[in-house]
Amino acid sequence: MTSNPVAPLSLPGKTVVFDYGEVISRTPADSVRDRLLALAGATDIDAFWASYGRHRHALDGGSLSVVDYWRTLASENGLDLSITRIHELWAIDFPAWIDPEPGTVDVIAALHEGGTPLAILSNAGFDYASPLRFSPVGSLFDHVYVSAEMYDLKPNASIYRTVLDELGIEPSAMVFIDNKAENIEGAQELGITGHVFTSPAGLESFLRGLAAPAPSV
Template identity: 45%
Template sequence: MSISIPGKIIAFDYGEVISIEPSTADRAEILRVAGAQDEPERFWNIYWLHRFALDQGTIGPKEYWRRIEHDLGAQWDTAQHHELWLRDFRSWLAIEEGTLAVLIDLQRGGTRMALLSNAGLDFTSYYRHGMLGDFFEEVVVSGELGLLKPEPAIYHELIERVGVPPADIVFIDNRAENIAGAAALGIAGHVYEGPGELRAFLTGLAESVKASSAVPPHVVL
């Protein structure tokens, strides 16, 4: 079923909207390679502590894993560094099939789309040159800009690239603070709660836009 929303650009976050959360098995393998099976909470706290710098592009993947190694007090060889990066990167590649179906139906309906993601530089080629890139007119990645959602400047970048007023953009993200950041600039937002709920929201939006465009202009006699 196509979803046609003329006059709007639907901008999507990637992580846990288009992609699914890394699986329990993926996380267990990362802990195993890191030798941190006995202190998972500490490991993940350090993992997320340095993730902001990675997503902002101020450090690359190599430095990111070196910082985690240092803070854990671990000693990893080159092979472990590469395996940790690979397992972590791969864990974020799995796509939510329900969201993919929504993207396909939006594309079938001729709806314009963009991607706005907090992610490191290693994801940029995947976003643009993998099959996902077929959906999006513009791909805005935090690591390329030195910016992170919900900083206003990253939304300004999105607005400039798609070339439409903020009111004509609808942003889908799983974090309320990122939606609030977009809303502060006049971008409509929707907090993602799952593919079924997303489809219902976008279908309702399509019907609303269709209904408003069908209203005849006021005629002055």
């Protein structure tokens, strides 16, 4: 049995809340984007990706289903997408957003080993609820919050307040990790400690800084 490469990490009195996409998972590879374009038959690349991004908030906020999301992209880009083709596109896009970043998983495992309470707060559609909860890394988390299920989105103050209320903690007891600065700023406005994720090494350094005892005076 191999031990976790990152030493146990304990943050007494704190709950660490993680975003998922591009924090616990990697940024989707360019090859994924190429496969989506080819399968969709999109010729105006810029217009396709503009549609892809523009409607993601509605998908993640629970107001647009996965099928309607792809149908909206098809309508805006003059594409003819059958339900079969939509499922094929989804089957390429979906796993690309859960491809793990091993270094971050190591840090999460270290926090878990150290007894630090953990939660996920992800802007994600309903379809991500199961893997975020029941994947191997999901087993390390005490709570998982998926924005579509909450009909809310980061960086709205309301979504952080809901998480704080459900965790039963004050803002000062929450540490939030996200790759988007605007989401961290939204949390910090409520008094939550935040860290903009750029790398697993930077994340570990930040968390160990929080765990270090204050210098004596």
